[in-house]
Amino acid sequence: MNNRPGAPEKPAVPETSGSRVSWSEGSRFPLHRPELLPHLERGEAVLTQAMAPNAKTFKPGETIVAEGEPHRYLYWLRTGWVARVRRMPDQRTQIITVFLPGDFFGVKTIFLLRQPDALEALSSVSTELLDYRDVLDLVRNDPDISMRLWWQICEDQHRLHRRVTGLGRGNAEERIAAMLLDFRVRVDRAGLVSKTFRLPMTQQHIANYLGLTVVHVNRVLKRLRDAEAITFSKGRMTIQDLPAIQKIAYPIQDALDRSAAELDEVGT
Amino acid sequence: MNNRPGAPEKPAVPETSGSRVSWSEGSRFPLHRPELLPHLERGEAVLTQAMAPNAKTFKPGETIVAEGEPHRYLYWLRTGWVARVRRMPDQRTQIITVFLPGDFFGVKTIFLLRQPDALEALSSVSTELLDYRDVLDLVRNDPDISMRLWWQICEDQHRLHRRVTGLGRGNAEERIAAMLLDFRVRVDRAGLVSKTFRLPMTQQHIANYLGLTVVHVNRVLKRLRDAEAITFSKGRMTIQDLPAIQKIAYPIQDALDRSAAELDEVGT
DNA sequence: CGATATGTTGAGACCCGTCAATTAGGGTGG
């Protein structure tokens, strides 16, 4: 798995996964410097083309990279959800972040020999991967690829800033509402956002993600359901009363979240 | 402020700030892929040389970049502490992260027109800065510079992972102990870590950093002081009983934190 | 049709927040 494609000439943008839209559409990355979009788009095209030969899939619950294990691959998530999980010596568990299709993960692999948290599949997952040394070669020869990965970490970082704010200052209801709105927008980056989306997390996962207990998550979800703000079953979540959820999440959201909320909405 | 130094030839590594040590020493960046260190070191040298002409200082409490304000500079922190602060509409405040001398901040500026949080000086601060377009030029022409900034975001991200874990799963005592150990190591990257260090944060700052209230921070600090684990006054913090603090913080630390704790220790 | 994981609900305890008052510290002008 050490194919070194060199730095291909600017290719015609190849077909990416199913419903992905061009970055240039603007809907995918609001508030970013527009002059960089073509570079990012091309970087992604070249990089994913280099990754394409190396696919790997995982079953729900499966560990992709174990905690503390030396690893050397950059992953591109094609389908499914992936969690970055940190377990404390006394069994407390924190889901630090969740990756959705289209994300690159394991970018830090380039610098770090190993990391203190695991990467686990929340659902059936399909990925493409590339040895970090190949990534380094690509990055050194093609600034656009460097830029695309760089942008990925910046995006992750921005999300972490929101998480720190939510965990530090939000109550349970606010954290849950903000999480729902975040996933709602992210599950479909094509611009059309549905009231209903697949949420492949148990309430235990949600608790570990939000820094709460299962019991309390369940109570708050029940409260929201009794208020007819949401419904859910079998891994599907429906936001029935979007304004209500937005009102709850409002205080711990930032300008980007709120502008994302204005995306078109389509029926179930 | 749009000087474009181009991509200088590999310079002899210029003198960096006072007590900084070479990255190659190993003490500064444990657990990183060693083969990258020379590149990072050279990237930093070239980048900071390009920034040197543009210095700017700030007084304690002063806003460096206001929330939502379009900004265009990459900053290098020479002396002092800087906080990234997010204020919610109802006055709740979260300090997302703290930058210490040697850090670059505002790296995301390259991609984002504006950001939802402010950058504020916690103490007297001196910085050097560079227009993001100049940074882009440098990055495109010199992979080492790209790598150095990339590494900075990765380091920030790693820190944010710890913050999410601490805020999500740590109690007040654990958060405070982990914070003290983190700052203790970071204030002096030269490898020799003192029991006493300057901590230019009020208890209100600490509360905003840890997602607590001033009152509760004060109570926990008092408890630690009564237990003769720490002492503090006038912006100086002394860890009297390091093993006790380490024991408290242990559950929410990761392997990197714990290995950092093994650094040499010198007297006050 | 059991077996196991996941979801649901109640009772009580505890950590931390809120409100409010007081003390200490650092700076300034007289």
Added chain:
DNA sequence: CCACCCTAATTGACGGGTCTCAACATATCG
């Protein structure tokens, strides 16, 4: 050097949000 001011630190009483423990219900799966 003292009076004054303003911020930061400190302490108490009380309430509430979340956790713990425990039981039960429901869903999922071979």
